[in-house]
Amino acid sequence: MNKPLRNPEIVWRVEKRRQAEVLKALEAGQDVDDSGTVILLQSGMMHQLNLVGGLIWQQCDGEQTLAAIAGGLAKEFSVEQTDVESDVAEFVNDLTMRGWLING
Amino acid sequence: MGLDLLDTPVRLTWDISADATEETDLCLPAIASRIADGGVFFVTLQGSPLLHAAADEVLRILGDACQLLISSHGYPEELECLTQRPRRVGQILLDASGFMDVHCGVDTVRLKSVVTSLRQLAYEPVIALTPLRNNLCNIQELLRFCSEHNIAKLKLPNAHIGDSFQGYSTADLPRWQDLDHFRNLWLDFMENPCQMPTLEIHDLFLWEIMTPGQQQSRSEYDGCQAGNSLSHVDSQGVVHPCAAWPQPLGKLPDQSLEDIWAAPERMAVRAQIGKVADGCHGCADLNICFGGCRGLAFHLNRSEGERDLMCSGPR
Numbered sequence: 001m002n003k004p005l006r007n008p009e010i011v012w013r014v015e016k017r018r019q020a021e022v023l024k025a026l027e028a029g030q031d032v033d034d035s036g037t038v039i040l041l042q043s044g045m046m047h048q049l050n051l052v053g054g055l056i057w058q059q060c061d062g063e064q065t066l067a068a069i070a071g072g073l074a075k076e077f078s079v080e081q082t083d084v085e086s087d088v089a090e091f092v093n094d095l096t097m098r099g100w101l102i103n104g
Numbered sequence: 105m106g107l108d109l110l111d112t113p114v115r116l117t118w119d120i121s122a123d124a125t126e127e128t129d130l131c132l133p134a135i136a137s138r139i140a141d142g143g144v145f146f147v148t149l150q151g152s153p154l155l156h157a158a159a160d161e162v163l164r165i166l167g168d169a170c171q172l173l174i175s176s177h178g179y180p181e182e183l184e185c186l187t188q189r190p191r192r193v194g195q196i197l198l199d200a201s202g203f204m205d206v207h208c209g210v211d212t213v214r215l216k217s218v219v220t221s222l223r224q225l226a227y228e229p230v231i232a233l234t235p236l237r238n239n240l241c242n243i244q245e246l247l248r249f250c251s252e253h254n255i256a257k258l259k260l261p262n263a264h265i266g267d268s269f270q271g272y273s274t275a276d277l278p279r280w281q282d283l284d285h286f287r288n289l290w291l292d293f294m295e296n297p298c299q300m301p302t303l304e305i306h307d308l309f310l311w312e313i314m315t316p317g318q319q320q321s322r323s324e325y326d327g328c329q330a331g332n333s334l335s336h337v338d339s340q341g342v343v344h345p346c347a348a349w350p351q352p353l354g355k356l357p358d359q360s361l362e363d364i365w366a367a368p369e370r371m372a373v374r375a376q377i378g379k380v381a382d383g384c385h386g387c388a389d390l391n392i393c394f395g396g397c398r399g400l401a402f403h404l405n406r407s408e409g410e411r412d413l414m415c416s417g418p419r
Binding site: 018039 | 114143171333362
């Protein structure tokens with residue numbers, strides 16, 4: 001998939017307060033992998049994405065390529081783009097298999 | 105990953121009742137705006153929202169912000185209100201309790217008439233029935249009605265307690281002994297089943313009987329969502345963890361939903377839910393039901409270790 005797009009049937013929102021708390025915890029060196037910052041509902045089921053997943057999700061607007069999404073994420077966390085490319089691709093692939101992302 | 109603490113609820117029920125004070129009436133649009141600003145996805149307006157003077161304003165505000173379910177008893181004056189509305193907003197949740205008779209079952213003639221009227225107004229109703237001891241035996245008949253009249257969804261919500269008992273008392277709430285009887289009725293029903301509508305069953309123990317073998321569909325469930333993704337606003341604007349958990353957490357529109365959800369009172373509710381109830385210790389199915397409806401259990405079943413009312417004991 002080149003330009004992933006969020007499935008329009010999914011309602012979602014960013015938990016802004018929670019996201020700020022999680023960012024603060026991350027800066028303090030805590031493990032935030034299980035902390036949800038984006039909630040989404042599909043077919044009545046609620047799911048949450050963690051900080052990194054939520055940031056990728058927010059960028060899946062059907063306009064940005066995987067490389068651009070990885071670039072944005074690398075900038076956010078001050079790492080090399082090549083360090084996150086495979087993680088972004090894997091995450092997008094997982095969400096595509098679930099039907100949460102479609103090809104934009 | 106389980107559901108983490110949310111900034112605001114995702115689903116909210118709001119009682120808009122005729123017994124609200126004049127002061128509260130004036131606040132309804134402001135309360136609706138607070139709910140809309142809180143990013144709530146689904147709002148169910150309960151009581152008699154269509155008959156309220158502020159209905160138009162409330163529906164306009166919420167209709168643009170979230171998915172709305174509007175409760176109706178099918179009264180002629182409610183249908184008249186819908187006739188006069190300029191555009192269709194939300195979905196009608198037709199409360200079937202007014203169509204029940206202990207002796208005669210479901211008044212299908214009158215129910216059909218109301219469904220037909222709603223369809224003429226371009227509303228496709230969802231039918232709802234709060235399961236009570238005296239109407240559990242009517243669920244099968246209601247399902248056949250849904251099948252015969254192409255009703256897409258039957259909703260069986262949990263009972264409201266606190267300020268919003270809606271024509272019933274604690275003695276009317278079903279207990280596990282009632283479910284034993286219902287289980288037998290259900291087995292009879294399943295020998296000659298009908299085309300099922302989509303079932304939305306809040307109570308886990310009722311759901312377990314009515315949807316055997318579908319445990320996977322609740323695989324993401326990780327426990328009571330009162331005070332997290334669920335909330336209830338009473339007719340005075342007071343916010344509670346859910347409709348089955350009467351505990352004031354704050355008040356709309358004086359406070360925002362975000363601030364109420366960040367307050368210690370709400371956190372205390374979530375901490376209470378996180379504890380294993382005395383009556384659930386040692387249960388092999390605890391990781392499936394997570395204690396069931398914690399609100400009803402905390403408030404009405406302390407004598408049995410705060411177990412879900414419909415649970416007979418640890419498995």
